Amino acid sequence: MIKNITTYPTQTNFGFGGTVRHFDETLTQLLTDLKETIEENHLDGLAAFQIGSPLSVMVIKKENEFIEIINPVVFTKEGKINPVETTAYFPQLTATTTRAQKIKLMYENRQGEQQFLTAEDDLAILIQRKVDYLMGSTFLVRLSPEEKQLFEQKLASNSDELTLESCPTGLKSEKILTTIKYGVIVGVVVLTSSFLLSDSHLNMLKSLEYILIALLFLLTLGYFFYAQYEGKKYNTCTSCQIGNIVAMTLIKSIHITGLFLLTYWLT
Amino acid sequence: MARLVIMGGGVAGHTTATFAKKWLGKDHEVVVVTPNSQWNWIPSNIWVGVGQMEKKDVVFPLAPIYKKAGIIYKQALATTIHPEGKEGDDTPFIIIQSTEEGSVGETETLTYDYLVNATGPKLNFDATPGLGDGSGQMGSNTVSVCTAEHAVHANDELTKTFEKAKAGKRQKILVGTGHGTCTCQGAAFEYIFNIEHEAKKAGIRDMLDIKWISNEAFLGDFGMGGLHMKVGGYAVSSKLFAESLYAERNVEWIIGAHTSKVEEGKIEYELLDGTMHEETFDFAMLIPPFSGVGFKAYAKDGADITDQLFMPNGFMKVDAKYDAGAYENWKASDWPETYQNPSFGNIFAAGIAFAPPHLISKPMSSPNGTPINPTPPRTGMPAGIIGKAVAHSVCDMIKAGDDVELHKASMAEMGAACVASAGKGVLHGTAAAMTVYPVVPDFEKYPGTGRDTKYTFGEIGLAGHWIKHILHHMFIYKAKLKPGWTLIPE
Structure with missing residues (x-):
């Protein structure tokens, strides 16, 4: 009997691969x-x-x-x-x-x-x-990890047109995003330590925190423009599209604003 | 007053003895006969073998522990069993031979009311020419991590190999199984990746060619027909998991191999297709096959009745179905539940000492008729659970008579957790943590793979290493019978 062929996204799972024991x-x-x-x-x-x-x-x-x-x-x-x-x-x-x-x-x-x-x-x-x-x-x-990432993007877009060149891993704009992420984490950790500091040290910490926030805002702005410049080279890359860049800029801006408000209220 | 004699003081024997004494109290005697003066947490031997632990970290003396618990301890080797007693006296007994300093070789007759065989395996090095020294001990061509002493020796040899690599001489390392019917692939798996990890730390990884050789039909079989792992959110077979790990760590592999001969720096092996090959090495750790320890049993009139108690491979007959026949007929119910010997109701076996009814993995052999398949593993967790169930049964029989219902602990109805180290280190260690249920696949209950997918999974990472390290301390704490030891599961 002709059967239907299982296709993605039906998952392979634990129930498969059973050894044949009966040749019947x-x-x-x-x-x-x-x-x-x-x-x-x-x-x-x-x-x-x-x-x-x-x-x-x-x-x-x-x-x-x-x-x-x-x-x-x-x-x-x-x-x-x-x-x-x-x-x-x-x-x-x-x-x-x-x-x-x-x-x-x-x-x-x-x-x-x-x-x-x-x-x-x-x-x-x-x-x-x-x-x-x-x-x-x-x-x-x-x-390979790079091929896997590319293939997952092919699955998401249901297109085989993407290549490693069309959507490379390790974009510089992504590194900027990672830097902003760690900057926010450092800001939160430093802020947490403010509970242990004396008033004199607190003022210094507040100044450092504001400098960090300003730098993070500048980096976000830099990301917004650089990502668009970089994205022009990779037309089919989903992470290079303007919608994605705007969304990431907004998300990072919200994180930094949150850090600013926490600094303002807690110090 | 009844006397329970336990032959063997490993995981199964120690568990049986300590629980039996706890439940029987001072009204009855519990005697442990073991040739070893020290208890060894075998799963950590691989860390001794790469110099990350010392022997003292994985062993402790048994005598003070048994003294504290009120258990009679005989440092001796049991040699023969006389389940019918002797002419004129029906009291069953065993003959033991002292291994204690000062009385080595002295024999003693030890009567019993109940006997538990928990000797573990004989490391059958001589099954492969050149793997043993011809007198039953490990030969000089390879090393082993099966005992703490072996692991210390393995580390000494590995250190020399590392030194040569540091001096710029490329080295070939071969780790795996030394025979087509070996079990315990897990220990070799841990050892090869710990070597790889240590080589990286020492900055000599690029000077080592590390190769795996195994009787498994596929990587990740582990003698259990494989299992499923969850890696990075994906559920994959242990075969794919293992292949990825070996590729990632740049470890080559030979599978479906029966090591047929070992020489200095070289092995010969036969593959599943019957072809013969050679592999050279500078350092090799090959696990030997296991067999029973080779007891003899005698009837009252002196007739040899070993075949009533033991299978030809030396493991003890218990309540398993040994005539299940071909692979397609195997059932989960073939596996023993009470571990009682069918001929003598007062004799039990626990841990590796019992004879399994058949393999767990699919049986395979080369066209030359050479069996090349892993034999069933009986790791610490099942051994401990079986030991405790046997202790329960014997205690009930002593207190309420031989007709009581016996406690059950079938490997076809129990799960097992295994944590396989792939490198030691607080921040950079890794280990694969796996659980499998049931240990023996039940194809009737769970069609397909024979396992319950809800409880069969695994992950690899740093957390696994921490778990393995914590378990090391927990189980040694438990074995030392420190406060709350009974609360720690087997």
Whole structure:
């Protein structure tokens, strides 16, 4: 029977990856369903999770032949490659993962007999991606932190147009925001210590606090203009858009104003 | 007055003895027979093995503790069991051989009314040629962290390796399992990441090639068929968690491996596909396989009845289903509940000493027929819980007769918490904290993975390290029977 393919945002979860213990009619039916769903959707393989089964089963289509893989164990990995992958779970989206170039796989066939397979390149990548599904996960765990951040933005915008260059991590404007955040924290901590100080020291602390607040306001203003300048280079980056910059400027202004009011009332 | 004899003073034996004495009071005798003069908190041995703790931090003398508790302590090795007694006297007894300074080798007959076997395992180094010295002890090619003494030796060797690395000589470190049927991958897992952590601190990480070798079919199996972890808000299999951790720490791995031979600086191993390979090393810590300690049992007429009490691997037969057959037939109910020997109702086993009915992980073997799969772990928490349940049962039998209902503590109905250190340090330490329920998957109750997802999770971070350190002090406090010790859970 042709099944619906599970797609994002349906989460993989704890209930998946169950070892097949009984090589019976239920398993045979699952293998048939996987093959029919692969054919219908012109895919190169499916893990059982992708059609809603919790079992550790996958079917791979290679040169018009199906390979039925049950309870797979990848026990040898060699070489590293960074393929651009697609998967039916995240339709229309791609990501650059890190995979082994060559793997050795132990698995069982539908009779429960132990089998071995050596796979390289595209086949190895495909099997590794399906094994991730069987272990309750997706290729998200095979992404570098930068790629992961980028892919999450692709998911949010449902667009595959973004690239690391179009939305880089570690923007200078983001560093300014981080500096403001820590400045506010320092201001609050210093203010808290005012309860322990004598009046003479209190006046000095108040002056320092106002200087800090003034600097933070200037930094926020600097962020507002610099972020727009920086954002012009990255048109598709959501964090570079004017709406986001205005919102962040307002949030930081509220934090600094709060610090100012606390300083005014408490000292 | 009844006499309860407990063979072994580790986590299970100590728990059984101390609770039994507390519940039985002065009306009955509790005797502990153990060849060791000191109690060892084994989970912290890995820190001794990297020089972050000293031996004195993980051991303490048993004699004063047992004296305070009113427990009779025999520093001796139990050798034979005579459950039917001898000609003319039906009182069962064991033969023990002293290991105490001044009387080493002297034998003694010790009668009992109830007997608990809590000896733990025999570290079966000789199962792998070159891993042992041929006389049952650890060989000179590798090190171990299974005992406090081994851990001290491991640290000495590791220090030499670090010194060579500091002098500019690249070093290869190999850590893992020394046989295809090993258990206790967790200890090796902790040790390899503590070495990596210490190497970083010493500024020599780039001079070390650190490699893992294990009989697990996948990283993160831990002999339990794996579990699920929650990392950064994502729920992932322990396989993915472990692979990420190994990649992040730049630790290479070999899995599905049976270490078949160890030589100086080199091992040979067989993979799941039956192929043979070699790996060289400058420093290797390989966990040996476990077996029973090798007791012999005799009938009244002197006939050998060892097979009535023990399985061929030396672990004690209890109320488990040992004829469950193939993997597809395994059930949670195969696992023992009361730990009573089926032939002799006054004999129990606790902790690692009981024979599991079968593996927890899926059984696997190479085309050559070599079994390559982890055997079931019986860590401190289950060992303590089982020890306490056995103590309860024996106390009830002593007080109310042998027909009382026995207390149960099946590993298929109990959870376990495990905190695996990945580096020691107040501010920079890390540890993976995991809970799993039940320890033995119950595929009928929880279809799929066999585990209750509400109670099976894990996290890695600094807090985990603090928990591990706090547990170190808590359990040593409990074992020393200090005020409120009974309030600290097993």
